Amino acid sequence: MTTSGLTIALDGMGGDHGPETTIGGAEIASIRHPAVRFLIFGDEAVMRPVLDKYPRVAAVSEIVHTPVAIAMDDKPSQALRRGRKTSSMWLAIDAVKTGRAQAALSAGNTGALMAMAKVILKTMPNVERPALAALWPTARGESVVLDLGATIGPDAIQLVQFAVMGEAFARIIFGLERPSVGLLNIGEEEVKGTEQVKEAAQMLREAGLPMQFHGFVEGDDISKGTVDVVVTDGYTGNIALKTAEGTVRLIIEFLREALRSSLMSRIGYIFAQGAFKALSKKLDPRASNGAVFLGLNGLVVKSHGGTDAEGFAYAIDVAIDVAAADLVQKIVADMALLDGFKPSAAQASHSTTEPSEAALS
Known part of the structure; x- marks a missing residue:
């Protein structure tokens, strides 16, 4: 580039x-x-x-x-x-x-x-709806997570569109030929989750898109880096993002308090400065700043x-x-692969939910 x-x-x-x-x-x-x-x-x-x-x-x-x-x-x-x-x-x-x-x-x-x-x-x-995507630090490196707040209440077809946009983003950012994609859910079992999520999973299995569809992932899989791309709705994604950021700040504050708690702690910090600086750099939320509207x-x-x-x-x-x-043109090319994909009648008739003004605020 x-x-x-x-x-x-x-x-x-x-x-x-x-x-x-x-x-x-x-x-x-x-x-x-x-x-x-x-x-x-x-x-x-x-x-x-x-x-x-x-x-x-x-x-x-x-x-x-x-x-x-x-x-x-x-x-x-x-x-x-x-x-x-x-x-x-x-x-x-x-x-x-x-x-x-x-x-x-x-x-x-x-x-x-x-x-x-x-x-x-x-x-x-x-x-049909844009998605807000960002890079999320994980145990394996980084994953793409979307949507983080642009679209509230997407239907199954829109979740599939998010998956295609996310895999295109991951291919460019990570240099992967076939990124792994997972749908965020309350469990890995196929019977769990909302109808929209279950329908989207079935569609992704059938669509033959340029990705490895992993299936469902849970909340802890995000930080593990189980998949390259995590797909969810904007409501859940935004809550997950804010929760993770708050947890990082809490951990940093706990570390500071522990290092100030005694003379031995302060002496120990002197000998472990390098490790603490490396940890601080990894936990710095500024390094993950910047979300893209896809x-x-x-x-x-x-x-x-x-x-x-x-x-x-x-x-x-x-x-x-x-x-x-040239991310836009690469997403356009991947989205064109959905032209020939025809979801089932039940999936195609699923209603579209407009995001509320309050959700965008």
């Missing part, structure tokens, strides 16, 4: 910390990717003083002024009304549609980002809103990687 000629559009005003994080993150990323350029959308009066502190990224960036920023607590409908064609988030996504950038990245409001991305870029052929006619990446510049730089890395790999 080559990054030469790539431009990444940044929502400079997004997230909890705005330009200090977005521009600071771009500075870090530009060290790793010197050939990449940035279009940074936002209030120039706010962003220019920050950009002037980072000469490296300033040399490869252009500020596009817009005074409108989407608030983190705006509802998607409010964001669309207030920020349509005028906000930093909208214009960053629109830069992908017009070809000025190859990917857009925002740390802003997830629901607003999803709504705007769907309006501007539309979903690709054979995709199924759109363009690339949009979501960063955690509360991350710092280092974490935002990791999200930029993800945007660069998927743009350089």
Whole structure:
């Protein structure tokens, strides 16, 4: 993959910390990717003083002024009304549609980002609902997990579409010919789970897609790395993600308390500093920052809103990687394999559930 000629559009005003994080993150990323350029959308009066502190990224960036920023607590409908064609988030996504950038990245409001991305870029052929996919650290390395909150209540056909998009993502990111795919369930037995999940499993067994369908996986299989791709609905996926992040923070806090608990603990830490630093690096949630909206006619990446510049730089890395790999066209090609697949009448008649506005918030 080559990054030469790539431009990444940044929502400079997004997230909890705005330009200090977005521009600071771009500075870090530009060290790793010197050939990449940035279009940074936002209030120039706010962003220019920050950009002037980072000469490296300033040399490869252009500020596009817009005074409108989407608030983190705006509802998607409010964001669309207030920020349509005028906000930093909208214009960053629109830069992908017009070809000025190859990917857009925002740390802003997830629901607003999803709504705007769907309006501007539309979903690709054979995709009914987009999915939010991220790399999840595991005992084996990393796995792709989707959906993490874009679509609430998908039906069986949509879960199959998620599986196809996830395996295409995994083939690109991990360099695998036939990634293993599992459906997240409450047990491995075929009789367990919702009707949608059971129907999706049957469809994946019959479809003859370029993947190894493992069957059902359980919650602990995510961290084990049992499969390369874990497929679930956005409601469950988002809860699993937040639970995992909270657990990591709890473990880190327990370690800190234990190391401060006695003189012998502090002395022991001196001798084990290397091991503790390696563990801290593995547990650092910033290294897994950056989730990709799959199924759109363009690339949009979501960063955690509360991350710092280092974490935002990791999200930029993800945007660069998927743009350089031409992820959209590879997903389109794999989704075309579903053209000839005809699910059973019961599966085909399964109702489609629209995500609620509250779910996207």
